[in-house]
Amino acid sequence: MTALEHIMDAIDIETYIICKDENEGKKLALQLGQEMNLGEVDIMYQEFDGYGMRLRLRKYVYKPGNVYKYLQPSENS
Amino acid sequence: MSKKILCVPLDPVHDVGIKIIKNALDKRGHQTALLSPDLSPEEIVKAAAKENYDFILVSRTLGYGVAEMLARFVDMLDSAGVREKSKIVIGGKPITPELAAELGFDKGFGEHSTIDELIAYIEGREIEIKSVGLNKTKKNFISGYDYKFNNDEIANLLDAITEKFIKFTDNKKSPGIERAKIQNEIIQTEDLSKKEKLYEKYYALCDDVIVQGNKEKSFIKGVREVTDVELSNLKWFLDKTQPLNPNIIQHDKKHPAIFKFLGSGCPIMDIIHAKVCERYGIDGFLIINPSWEARYEGLLQGYLTHENDGTITSFDNIKLMRKNLDNSTLLTVRAHRGLNTPETVLLAGLAGADLVKINLVYGSLGAGTDPIRLAVDGVEAIKLAAKYNMPFDIPGNDELSGVPAWKTLAGLLINVMLGIKLGAKPILKPLFCYGPHIVINGMMEQNFIDYNAAKIYALRTIVNAPIWPGEPIAFMTQSEERVQSANATSYHAALAASLEVDAITVASTDEAYSRGPICITSRIDSIRAISDAFKFIGNANFKPTAQADFFTEDLIKKITETLKEVERKDNLTTAIYDGCLGNKDDGAYPGKFGFGTVI
Numbered sequence: 001m002t003a004l005e006h007i008m009d010a011i012d013i014e015t016y017i018i019c020k021d022e023n024e025g026k027k028l029a030l031q032l033g034q035e036m037n038l039g040e041v042d043i044m045y046q047e048f049d050g051y052g053m054r055l056r057l058r059k060y061v062y063k064p065g066n067v068y069k070y071l072q073p074s075e076n077s
Numbered sequence: 078m079s080k081k082i083l084c085v086p087l088d089p090v091h092d093v094g095i096k097i098i099k100n101a102l103d104k105r106g107h108q109t110a111l112l113s114p115d116l117s118p119e120e121i122v123k124a125a126a127k128e129n130y131d132f133i134l135v136s137r138t139l140g141y142g143v144a145e146m147l148a149r150f151v152d153m154l155d156s157a158g159v160r161e162k163s164k165i166v167i168g169g170k171p172i173t174p175e176l177a178a179e180l181g182f183d184k185g186f187g188e189h190s191t192i193d194e195l196i197a198y199i200e201g202r203e204i205e206i207k208s209v210g211l212n213k214t215k216k217n218f219i220s221g222y223d224y225k226f227n228n229d230e231i232a233n234l235l236d237a238i239t240e241k242f243i244k245f246t247d248n249k250k251s252p253g254i255e256r257a258k259i260q261n262e263i264i265q266t267e268d269l270s271k272k273e274k275l276y277e278k279y280y281a282l283c284d285d286v287i288v289q290g291n292k293e294k295s296f297i298k299g300v301r302e303v304t305d306v307e308l309s310n311l312k313w314f315l316d317k318t319q320p321l322n323p324n325i326i327q328h329d330k331k332h333p334a335i336f337k338f339l340g341s342g343c344p345i346m347d348i349i350h351a352k353v354c355e356r357y358g359i360d361g362f363l364i365i366n367p368s369w370e371a372r373y374e375g376l377l378q379g380y381l382t383h384e385n386d387g388t389i390t391s392f393d394n395i396k397l398m399r400k401n402l403d404n405s406t407l408l409t410v411r412a413h414r415g416l417n418t419p420e421t422v423l424l425a426g427l428a429g430a431d432l433v434k435i436n437l438v439y440g441s442l443g444a445g446t447d448p449i450r451l452a453v454d455g456v457e458a459i460k461l462a463a464k465y466n467m468p469f470d471i472p473g474n475d476e477l478s479g480v481p482a483w484k485t486l487a488g489l490l491i492n493v494m495l496g497i498k499l500g501a502k503p504i505l506k507p508l509f510c511y512g513p514h515i516v517i518n519g520m521m522e523q524n525f526i527d528y529n530a531a532k533i534y535a536l537r538t539i540v541n542a543p544i545w546p547g548e549p550i551a552f553m554t555q556s557e558e559r560v561q562s563a564n565a566t567s568y569h570a571a572l573a574a575s576l577e578v579d580a581i582t583v584a585s586t587d588e589a590y591s592r593g594p595i596c597i598t599s600r601i602d603s604i605r606a607i608s609d610a611f612k613f614i615g616n617a618n619f620k621p622t623a624q625a626d627f628f629t630e631d632l633i634k635k636i637t638e639t640l641k642e643v644e645r646k647d648n649l650t651t652a653i654y655d656g657c658l659g660n661k662d663d664g665a666y667p668g669k670f671g672f673g674t675v676i
Contacts, residue, residue: 065383
């Protein structure tokens with residue numbers, strides 16, 4: 001089982017991206033999710049301040065109703 | 078036996094931590110010496126070598142290049158022969174046992190170490206095993222209230238309103254009440270053929286979508302049964318885990334009990350979240366069901382999970398949660414929305430829930446149920462709550478639609494009087510919120526304290542009943558920004574502590590985030606913020622301005638006027654239809670689910 005699969009529900013990334021405007025910030029945020037092999041991420045919070053963008057991104061590893069691998073004894077005993 | 082200890086603040090300035098430790102060691106009878114800060118390593122080594130110390134305690138915060146300096150310092154102590162006669166110990170925020178060993182120290186104590194652990198080490202005792210398990214007692218915040226009314230005019234109005242209302246509901250029936258009776262028989266009987274016949278009677282009173290789900294396992298989209306393997310995996314996980322070093326949120330006895338919502342959709346996810354929250358000090362949970370559950374006649378049965386918002390309130394799901402929560406944890410089930418109110422209360426009672434959530438007015442005006450249907454079902458539900466000894470909490474969430482606070486509070490008080498007459502124990506749940514009516518009328522332009530405080534003062538002036546602001550507190554003040562959200566919750570929690578209310582319902586920092594389920598870290602973040610806020614306020618208080626007194630008087634006056642208007646109507650349902658407790662201009666509309674089903 002991967003470390004990612006041990007995550008209870010979601011992984012959030014908080015950072016600050018230097019960008020020229022909000023659009024570029026959003027584009028870079030989504031690109032960041034891809035570069036970190038997280039696939040599609042949701043931008044939970046964004047605030048462009050003229051220099052860059054304060055960001056919070058979220059990727060759900062498990063959503064309600066999924067099968068949670070960390071609960072499987074054979075995978076995690 | 079007393080030890081000789083040299084305390085060393087190996088830091089240019091800071092020596093507070095080591096002074097606290099020295100003080101604790103002195104109290105235990107050890108002989109300590111404290112060096113001043115800003116000595117060179119050479120000077121410290123000289124002092125350490127001069128006497129025969131049992132321990133050299135070094136305090137240092139790590140910064141750039143400090144690790145190398147500490148390693149050199151240990152080498153110097155070695156060369157001076159100090160190592161042979163003294164144990165060398167380091168403490169500081171970023172220190173871990175591994176880092177201390179790597180740098181050559183005999184022992185290291187970090188941010189999460191306690192002074193007791195250090196003393197145990199010095200005295201050669203076993204370091205006590207960290208506290209395992211919650212070891213907590215279930216809170217009872219109802220027992221101190223006698224439900225006496227201090228305002229005769231309001232008491233008389235409520236008496237008249239509820240008398241007429243109870244008479245109105247007398248001898249009326251609904252499919253919801255009938256199903257609750259059948260369900261009770263189904264649960265009580267062991268006879269399978271009788272059970273089967275009872276199920277047929279039950280299904281005859283259900284909507285097709287519920288019958289299909291229960292009989293053919295053909296569920297609403299996103300719903301599926303929890304498998305036996307999933308249940309056994311949950312048991313395996315919970316059997317091998319325990320809360321370590323449980324947190325207590327309340328720093329003073331006047332601080333309220335803390336409730337959180339559960340309702341991810343999946344009972345297993347809810348339970349795992351709840352277990353972590355219990356460790357962080359949460360006292361109780363409210364199960365929030367899916368909004369569609371309210372629209373259908375009948376409830377789904379079995380262990381069920383749901384991909385969307387809201388956990389299905391089947392008997393098995395409620396039992397599963399109750400069984401897996403700590404005995405000290407309170408469990409509330411939302412019952413007042415929709416067409417299954419009596420049955421939900423029955424199931425909650427039989428499953429061992431502690432409380433149920435019922436507000437006849439809000440359920441009609443803000444949650445879509447036909448007022449007459451909810452009147453009849455609600456009275457039965459309150460009787461069932463009394464039967465199963467479950468206090469019922471009355472959330473004033475109609476305020477979120479735009480209903481003025483005085484109308485909402487009048488609705489709460491009607492429920493309270495009704496509860497008293499039906500033998501139940503009602504709990505007032507006014508909102509701590511930045512609701513639409515408050516925003517439009519600028520009631521919180523000066524601060525967020527006065528108006529919230531006025532609601533509590535007004536209710537306390539009227540009746541001696543438990544008060545549990547919700548739902549959750551700080552509603553409409555939180556944003557998607559995590560820190561702001563945690564802060565908003567914690568300020569409102571501190572206000573609640575200051576006003577000495579009995580309990581509060583609190584949100585996670587995901588409160589304003591609507592594009593996905595609440596995650597565990599957001600729950601922990603808000604609890605940490607509340608815990609800090611409680612520590613900050615301690616046994617002190619926020620002081621509302623004189624404006625709060627004006628708001629209080631105004632609220633009491635307008636609650637009285639509202640109740641007079643309700644009392645002039647034939648009965649409570651007419652008053653609801655006619656908008657006395659919230660009208661379309663306020664953003665409140667009488668619900669339609671179950672219209673025409675009462676006989």
